[in-house]
Amino acid sequence: MEVSRRRILQKHLEPARPLRRCVPADTEPNINAATCAQALRAEEEHETPIGIEQFCKIVNLHKKKEVARISYSRDVLLGLSSCPEAMKKPPFLPEHPIVLMEARDFGPLTHHEMRWNGGN
Amino acid sequence: MNNKFDALKDDDSGDHDQDQGSPKDSEKEKTEDEDKDQNSSKRKMVVPGAGEHPLQYNYTFWYSRRTPGRPASTQSYEQNIKPIGGFASVEQFWRFYSHMIRPGDMTGHSDFHLFKEGIKPMWEDDANKMGGKWIIRLRKGLASRCWENLILAMLGEQFMVGEEICGAVVSVRFQEDIISIWNKTASDQATTARIRDTLRRVLNLPPNTIMEYKTHTDSIKAWVDFHGLVNPSGGR
Secondary structure, eight states: HHHHHHHHHHHHHHHHHHHHHHHHHGGGOOOSSSHHHHHHHHHHHHHHSSSSHHHHHHHHHHHHHHOOOOOHHHHHHHHHHSSSSHSSTTTTTOOTTTTTTOOOOOSHHHHHHHHHHOOO | OHHHHHHHHHHHHHHHHSSSSOOOOHHHHHHGGGGGTTTGSSOOOOOOOOTTEEEEEEEEEEEEEETTSSSSGBBBHHHHHHEEEEEHHHHHHHHHHHTTTOOOGGOEEEEEEETOOOOOOOOTTTTTOOOOOEEEEEEOHHHHHHHHHHHHHHTTTTOOOOOEEEEEEEEEEEEEEEEEEEOOTOOOHHHHHHHHHHHHHHHHHHTOOOEEEEEEEEEEHHHHOOOOOOOOOOOO
């Protein structure tokens, strides 16, 4: 009895060992070369739908992270200078000789520019 | 040298309060009382109002003026720079700007500074200490126009050098006015070249205008050589 039991164990264990090391236990029974290849193909096919469109999306997301800065041209900024919100006096303005009580009128530096051009 | 490190120590202590949102109300009142001691970095964070146009960074306006009749070496530069106010949107910027006189109308030895929130307009500030500045000397009559163009380009992110810009200064002096723009890394030649090219484009300067780049370490050395002392964070 002892001898035969040992034999059965050996027969059972020898081929199984290498498979158990690299494959999850629940899929073990189905493993053979053909199913492995199938599984790989299935995985490849699953990945291909991430086509050009999606790829571009991903790349753009990364680009936005780097480049997305809030920028304004001079004209846009100057355009906003005349809106009512921009003319209000700030709530916590220190009293100081350089601080004006009322908003000065910026017809964008025309007076100074005229003076500068005149002086040329 | 002691003063230099005292200044750095001040900076460090101020920064702890700065990084987390708005402080408690009691703290807020306290820090506003202390405003006069250049503690603006402790103030409540500014945010754009509803519907306003946000800026990429928040900024603070500063003003400094050397007291006439006293030699520069006896006056602490840090004590002379006063915060005027901070803003986070285009509209908030115009509110301050429209309530301040133009640089061309300032008298005496005066400067306007516009720096990113959290950066003091000092060579010794952590953001500045490895940096430098482009300097443009202007004959009288040009400062207001050039300053406006310079700060609009800075606020509008026209320099395209990432985080490199620290702030801008206009200095009114006896016979000339000087505008400068400060960046973080003096050794970054690609950045300094790009800043120079953008300056040329946005300032629309007379063709013979000379532009000069100066590192802050050179500025400190020159200051110490000239005044021969002790107090590099002193007057400029």
